[in-house]
Structure formats: structure tokens, C-alpha cells
Amino acid sequence: MVLQHIADGVLSGAVVALGAIGLSFTMKILRFANFSHSELLTWGAYFGLVFLGFTTAFGEFFGGNIGPFSFGWPLLAALVLSAVATSVLALVLHALVFEKLGRGAGHMTMVFASFGIALLLRHLVVLIWGPNPIYYSNELQFAILLPGNVRVLPDQVFLLGLTIVLVVCLHLFMKHSRTGIAMRGVSENPDLAGLSGVNVNNVVRWVWVIGASLAAVAGVLYGLTVQLRPELGFGLILPLFAAAILGGAGSLYGAVIGGLVVGLSENLSVMIIPTSYKPAVPFLLILIILYFRPDGLFGERR
């Protein structure tokens, strides 16, 4: 039983981690808490649905399902296209709202603007796709039995594997590419980065693209393993913030560890408290982290 909860916690933590990476980068580099970030997961998931419709039209070209999974190459192509579309959406929001406000507005103005955008984005989803849950696939999947009597779906294994691959790729990008190093430089000292020749505005755009792409992937994977609904992102907002704060703003590894801790604590908590209290666990985690370690596990001490 405990092992099953751990497996479920790791799997839900992987989605939270992907979403929290972008949120964590935004908090550190753009220096405000972006409450609209979770809506990018929702939009990523619904963009995936739209592109899946297109790519499925070329189903014969792409072939059938891949191995034991409930999806084939059309969904993977839709995943990539969804990341691109969500990045464009994030860049548009940045150009229309956050960039303009950032020139003179205070942090609270940015936070409230992000609240407004979150509401707008969520209700646009309802307007376009309706309030009812939607599934990418109606195929039934059989769980794989792992040692310890742990059952996981093949799609969940894919989710975890893709998360690991993306985190490793992002680590290599941040560590070895000039853009990645520039992002870390801007996150520490934007003025000095500019004086060194780094185009800070371009770096900020990269932050949006990376954050939005990962949010889109998280949204599609969530939609794949659970379902699509307009409140998909809204339901994840507390876990995302808990993971980003736990890990420390701006820390890639912090966001990943934070996501896993949030996922595990949520799923393990149901062993001792009623399931209806599960959504409160991330909130409790935020309180504990802010009390004992306000800069998070991997955040720099101020």
C-alpha cells in the first residue's frame, strides 16, 4: 500500500515538477509570483487536443499506437506543437502585459495582473471548449504490475521517463549553453549581465519559452493520464507554488525535488488524513517552508 502511494506520488510529482520549473524561473528572473503560470498548463493541454485532431488526420502516415501506450506518434507531434503554441501565447502575454507593466509597476501590480490573466485564460477555455471533461483517448489501458504489488499505467511510465529526459536536457542547457549561463547570470544580477553584453530582454523571452513549453508538456501529460478540464491548471496552482517555494526560486533541481516532495506528501497524506483534506497539504508545506527556510532548499540566501 505504501509503495503504491509512493509510486502515485512520484508520478503526480513529475507533472508538478515540470510546471514548477517555469514558475520558479519566472519568480527568480522576472521577480514576481506569476499566478497565471498554471493556466499555461491548461492551455498546453487544450492546444494538444487541437493539434491531436490535426495530426490524427495523418494517422496512416504516423502509424498506430506505440508499444503498450494509449497513444501514437500523432500525440507526440501534438505535444511538440502544443509547446510551440503555448510559448507563443506566453510571449504574447509578456509583450502585451508583463513587459509593459514591468517598466514601472511594483511587484504587487504584476501579481494582480497575473491573477486577472489567469481568470481570463481559464474562462476563455470554458468559452472555446466548454466546461466538461475531455479525454485524448477513450482506449482502456491495463496497468503493469511492478515488484511490491505496485500498479502503474504504461502512460504514467512514459510521463516519468519524459520528465527525466526533459530535466536532464534542461540541466545540460543551463550548464553548458551560453543562453543557459546568461539566464543564470540574469537571475543573479540583471544589471551586471546587461553590462557584460547579455541582452536581458532576450533572456526574459527564453524564460517564457522554456516555462511555457514545460507547462504545455505537463498539461498534455496530465491530460493523458487524468483528463482535460478547464480547472486543470487552477487545481495545480498550490502544488506548483509549494514546489517552487520548497525548491527555492530559480533552482531547476529545487523545482524537481520540490515537485516530487509535494507529490509524495499529497499521496502519502491520504494514509493518515481523509482524502478531502489532500489539497490542503501543499498549503501546509508552503507554511512550513516559509517558516523554517524562506529561501527554499536550493535557493540562495538573501
Added chain:
Amino acid sequence: MSKQPVLEATGIVAGYSPDLPILHGINLHVDEGEIVTIIGPNGAGKSTFVKAIAGLVTVSAGNILFNRSDITHINSHQLAKSGVGFVPQTGNVFTTLTIHENLVLGGVTLPAKKANQRIEEIYQMYPVLRERQFEKAAVLSGGQRQILAVARALLTAPKLMLLDEPTAGLSPMAATELFNVVRNLVADGASVLMVEQNARAALRISDRGYVFAEGQNRAQGTAAGLLEDNDIKQIFLGVRKKPDDNSENN
């Protein structure tokens, strides 16, 4: 043949808020191959002036020419690309990055191959940086941080280097080493505009100097002339006249 001006600042009015200017019409120029030092009391606007050149403080009047091009309202990253290096007084290295990564950021405007070549040249000039290239800049001493900051600014081989109090907080030995680095910059073809509290030592390696007070030019001249000027000596260089004779002590 007279030297060409590299930097010409005319009538600069600037401050952190447009309603509250700190600089009130500063004029200054730096010629090719010169070391020019700005001295003055605290609050004179010395650092604000170099920050205004670097685009970190808004200039509300006047203009700044670099190699005859107007850079008054240029972005700081464009300034670096155009050939101006700036080493701020504090927070001048990325402490969370390694020494090598700090240098990579200095060469971000160059093509990758050229940047790697320049980093190799920097390592030859400052072997201590090569030895510690994989360490975080946070572990460096104050003097080593200044050298790293100058080295990072040198990556693009700037024509003009702006140094804001480069010896602040350094030991006398580290300060001497830093001034040697400044001399070498000029030997390599750059011009230097430096703000220094260590006024006498800075003027000794400079060609010319400016004295700022209350955001205005108060005096200017050759460095040797400023060092010999009795008023400047008394007010800004900490030299007092003995009451019983005309000799001076340091």
C-alpha cells in the same frame, strides 16, 4: 598630432529620479590611450556619472559621444557590444557562477570560437583565473574578484574601460596589483576612465583628472598638476598644511 577623443560627455544632467538630478551639467572627455581619474568627496556624483555613461542611470539632459557616436540613451548590452567595458564598484562578479562561466558571459557578444580564444588569452594573462576556473566566484578574495571583473570586461577588448572605485576594500598590495592591471589596459590600446577614492594613488598612474563636487565640475587638469595643486591637496587629497610652516605632510 593631437589624440582623438574616445569619450565626450557634454552638459550631463542625470539622477536616479528625473525630478532629483544628482549631476548638474558635467563636462568631461577622455582621449585615446589616456587614463583619466575622477576624484571628489562622497556624494559628488562620481559613480553616478560613470553609471550614466553605462546606461544604468537616466540622462535627462546633455549627450555622451563614444568614438563620435551618440550613446546617451543606449542599452547597457549594446554599450558592451560597441566597445565600452564597465566594472561596477560592488556586485561586479556573478557569485553563483564559476570563474569560467563569468568569463563566458563577458564574451557573450562575440562568436563562440572567438570568445573561447579570448578566454584562453585571459587565462594566459591571469593564470590564477585558469587555476580556479571551476570554482564559484563567491570564494574569491576582494582583489581576485576585481581582477575577474576586469578580465570579464576585457573579453571584448573594449576601447574604453569604465572603472568605478576598483580598489575599494582592497589591501594595499592588491590595490597596487590592480593599478598595474589598469596600466596594462592602456598599454594594450584601451582608454580608462576611473572613479577612485584612493585619489593620490590613482592620479599617480593617470594622465589627467577631474574633480567633482555636488554634481558639478570643480577642477580639471593634468594628473601631475592636480597632485601639486595646493587647494586640491588640502580639500581632496588629505594633505594638511602645518600651522608653523609651509611644508606639507601626507
